[in-house]
Amino acid sequence: MKGYAYGATYTVTADAIIDEATGWDVMSTWETPIMQKHADIVCANGGHILEFGFGMGISAGLIQEKDIESHTIIEINDGIYANLVEWAKDKPNVVAVKGDWYNDIPKDKKYDGIFYDGFGDMMNKRYFPTRIMEHCKVGTILTWYNNLLKEESQYDGDVKTMNRLHNGKALGDLEQFKSPERITYETVSLTIPDEARIKWYLEGSGNTYYAPKLIVDSDDI
Ligand SMILES: C[S@@+](CC[C@H](N)C(=O)[O-])C[C@H]1O[C@@H](n2cnc3c(N)ncnc32)[C@H](O)[C@@H]1O
Numbered sequence: 001m002k003g004y005a006y007g008a009t010y011t012v013t014a015d016a017i018i019d020e021a022t023g024w025d026v027m028s029t030w031e032t033p034i035m036q037k038h039a040d041i042v043c044a045n046g047g048h049i050l051e052f053g054f055g056m057g058i059s060a061g062l063i064q065e066k067d068i069e070s071h072t073i074i075e076i077n078d079g080i081y082a083n084l085v086e087w088a089k090d091k092p093n094v095v096a097v098k099g100d101w102y103n104d105i106p107k108d109k110k111y112d113g114i115f116y117d118g119f120g121d122m123m124n125k126r127y128f129p130t131r132i133m134e135h136c137k138v139g140t141i142l143t144w145y146n147n148l149l150k151e152e153s154q155y156d157g158d159v160k161t162m163n164r165l166h167n168g169k170a171l172g173d174l175e176q177f178k179s180p181e182r183i184t185y186e187t188v189s190l191t192i193p194d195e196a197r198i199k200w201y202l203e204g205s206g207n208t209y210y211a212p213k214l215i216v217d218s219d220d221i
Pocket residue numbers: 003005006026027035052053054055056057058059060074075076077080099100101102117118119120121124
């Protein structure tokens with residue numbers, strides 16, 4: 001299954017990625033403090049980091065500042081992937097993968113931290129994190145972009161939230177991770193610009209972003 005981002009035409013400007021078909025801002029520089037928080041969380045173990053969605057490369061650049069061994073990035077969109085390849089030229093620990101995180105995770109290692117930020121991946125997002133467990137070890141840190149502006153995420157909400165997010169479709173194996181007590185949140189204070197078109201996607205209000213963290217345990221893998 002290929003999601004929306006696969007065939008989208010994205011234009012990257014100085015401060016955003018714009019989806020030409022809808023005019024939506026897929027990623028914007030005002031999200032940098034959010035990306036910093038995800039980079040801090042995902043790199044806390046050091047080691048091998050896996051990232052889904054290159055976008056503007058903001059989180060990727062922040063991850064590169066950390067003391068890590070390798071940094072694998074999977075990107076599905078042709079234009080964005082070309083930017084990733086260019087960006088990675090002087091970064092020897094980066095493994096750039098053209099593909100879908102759902103199918104194309106390199107199997108040569110287990111990862112120490114995984115960050116999922118695949119805006120436009122409405123098809124498969126419900127299979128995160130179950131799908132990636134075979135690439136994890138005990139202690140792997142998972143973090144993902146959270147579009148709920150509260151201490152809750154699409155992976156620990158109630159069934160109503162899930163149904164709303166997934167148009168009432170079967171929840172798949174997401175149910176397995178409905179364990180809110182295992183997900184912790186680190187907050188980021190920021191101002192979401194009024195003109196941010198992505199605001200429709202961020203459910204809730206306020207100026208606090210909640211970055212989720214789930215640490216893989218032996219029962220998960
Ligand atoms: C919001 S952007 C990522 C922003 C990035 N974290 C940054 O700091 O700039 C989402 C990215 O995910 C990519 N994407 C969407 N679905 C994907 C999938 N199934 N597999 C891999 N990448 C995907 C999009 O093409 C886009 O580049």
